[in-house]
Amino acid sequence: MTTNESFKKRVRARMAETGERYGAARRVLVQQAASRDPHAWVSQPDFSDERVRDATGRGWDDWRELIDASPVAGDGHTAVAAWLVDEHDVDGWWAQAVTVGWERITGRRLPNQMADGTFTAGRSATITADASALRELLLDDDGRADLFPGMATTLRSRPTSKSLRVGMPDGTAGIVLAPKDDGRVTVTVAHTRLSSPEEVAHWKAFWGEWLGALDGA
Secondary structure: OOOHHHHHHHHHHHHHHHHOOOOHHHHHHHHHHHHHHHOOOOOOOOOOOEEEEEEEOOOOHHHHHHHHOOOOOOHHHHHHHHHHHHHHHHOOHHHHHHHHHHHOOOOOOOOOOOOOOOOOEEEEEEEEEOHHHHHHHOOOOOHHHHHHOOOOOOOOOOOOOOOOEEEOOOEEEEEEEEOOOOOEEEEEEEEEEEOOOOHHHHHHHHHHHHHHHHOOO
């Protein structure tokens, strides 16, 4: 079992024991872990220590020590990323990556978690389908009822938007259709405003099955 899976299992166990919501149970466990070992990693960053060192000149433990001691450590994601750019000349893209990695290591952010505390599930596939016809179905109330049987959905974007935002039972799905020359279409789904890793797992599985069902239908 990975570190992330073990931590999520402990969060779920505490939820069952105390009745707390996911975020509250997670915060308590993060605080307990920090009090026992302030240098322990709560979850793994996306990039290896070697890669971040090659790109920025420092490894994860170095960056953690620097950011923890910085005047912006408690000011949120944007402030930390800006501080890395301004004070340490880190490239803007890597400043974001280092900030997210630090947030994961210290328990401020879990995989698939956004800066506001919500989670995002993503899926993408290139399928055999008519992009124009699929777009029309997504724009139409009855069409969406066919695409998502048994689910209440709401169109939350302008019909001309490149990314069509659809309100789902949990969160909002941003759906982008990119037609190919061979008659296929790449469908990219970013399902935002989810409340827990469990919802991420549920909707990732749903979108994988949904895209598979559309392929060649």
